[in-house]
Amino acid sequence: xxxxxxxxxxxxxxxxxxxxxxxxQNLNHDAMYWYRQDPGQGxxxxxxxxxxxxxxxxxxxxxxxxxxxxxESFPLTVTSAQxxxxxxxxxxxxxxxxxxxxxxFGQGTRLTVV
Amino acid sequence: DxxxxxxxxxxxxxxxxxxxxxxxxxxxxNEYVYWxxxxxxxxxxxxxxxxxxxxxxxxxxxxxxxxxKSSTLILPxxxxxxxxxxxxxxxxxxxxxxxxxxxxxxxxxx
Numbered sequence: 001x002x003x004x005x006x007x008x009x010x011x012x013x014x015x016x017x018x019x020x021x022x023x024x025q026n027l028n029h030d031a032m033y034w035y036r037q038d039p040g041q042g043x044x045x046x047x048x049x050x051x052x053x054x055x056x057x058x059x060x061x062x063x064x065x066x067x068x069x070x071x072e073s074f075p076l077t078v079t080s081a082q083x084x085x086x087x088x089x090x091x092x093x094x095x096x097x098x099x100x101x102x103x104x105f106g107q108g109t110r111l112t113v114v
Numbered sequence: 115d116x117x118x119x120x121x122x123x124x125x126x127x128x129x130x131x132x133x134x135x136x137x138x139x140x141x142x143x144n145e146y147v148y149w150x151x152x153x154x155x156x157x158x159x160x161x162x163x164x165x166x167x168x169x170x171x172x173x174x175x176x177x178x179x180x181x182x183k184s185s186t187l188i189l190p191x192x193x194x195x196x197x198x199x200x201x202x203x204x205x206x207x208x209x210x211x212x213x214x215x216x217x218x219x220x221x222x223x224x
Contacts, residue, residue, distance in 0.1 A: 033212060042201070042216035043158070058211065090157055098207035102148070105157030 003027065006091050006106035013085075013113050021076045021109045023091035030096035032074035033103070036060060037088040046089075049074055050096060078111065085113045118202045123219040126196075132189040134218050136202030139183040145206045147178060149187045151198040152217070158201065161187065192222045 004025040013019045023032065031050050035043040045058030049068040063082025068074055074093075078085045089109045094101040119137040126132040138147065148163040162169055162176045164185075169176045175188040189196055201217040 035214070042199075043214040045211060045213055048211050056211070059213070088155070092157075092212070094212065098144075101146075101205055101207040101212065102160045102163065103150070103158070103212055105159070107157050108155070110155075 004106040011111045016080045023074045025093045029093035031094045033092040034076045035090040120218045126192045132192040134187040137184045145204045150201045153198045197222045
């Protein structure tokens with residue numbers, strides 16, 4: 001089955017540690033996105049990538065980093081510079097085609113920093 | 115991206131039609147209207163999208179006004195499983211970034 005996979009589902013880290021969240025898709029989509037969601041809030045865009053080896057900052061990129069070395073993979077690193085990293089993180093992908101940008105989402109990773 | 119405005123929350127009786135409005139008065143001619151929903155602690159799910167004409171699929175109907183400044187998502191017979199947050203977004207596609215607002219929290223009441 002085609003889809004987008006995030007792992008792990010739950011992640012616990014100590015304060016001050018960097019942590020990397022995985023996102024893999026087998027949909028052959030060009031564009032990939034990372035969002036952050038806090039309790040009771042909407043989705044906020046962290047980073048997005050339109051093509052391999054290229055990515056752009058979203059609305060809340062500070063304290064995060066990404067890479068896009070392969071079309072299928074778009075890992076997100078939450079660095080120690082992120083002041084409030086505890087949140088629900090969602091990865092998504094789209095074809096990138098005009099008029100057909102239905103976004104497919106993973107099931108999310110819930111990060112808790114203690 | 116054009117901005118969207120949605121009510122924060124709505125209730126609907128089970129079995130009745132749920133009509134969720136969305137205002138997008140600054141939408142440009144090449145932007146589509148998309149609807150997604152998010153059930154608690156899951157990733158959002160695509161529902162439907164349209165440009166000018168009304169659209170219907172197995173999940174819902176989308177009614178877009180003639181001036182395209184607003185739209186309504188219709189769930190014809192709401193069930194308890196339709197309780198979720200519904201997001202309306204506008205996007206022209208291609209490689210434009212996809213941004214979400216805070217959505218409408220729909221509560222279906224038995």
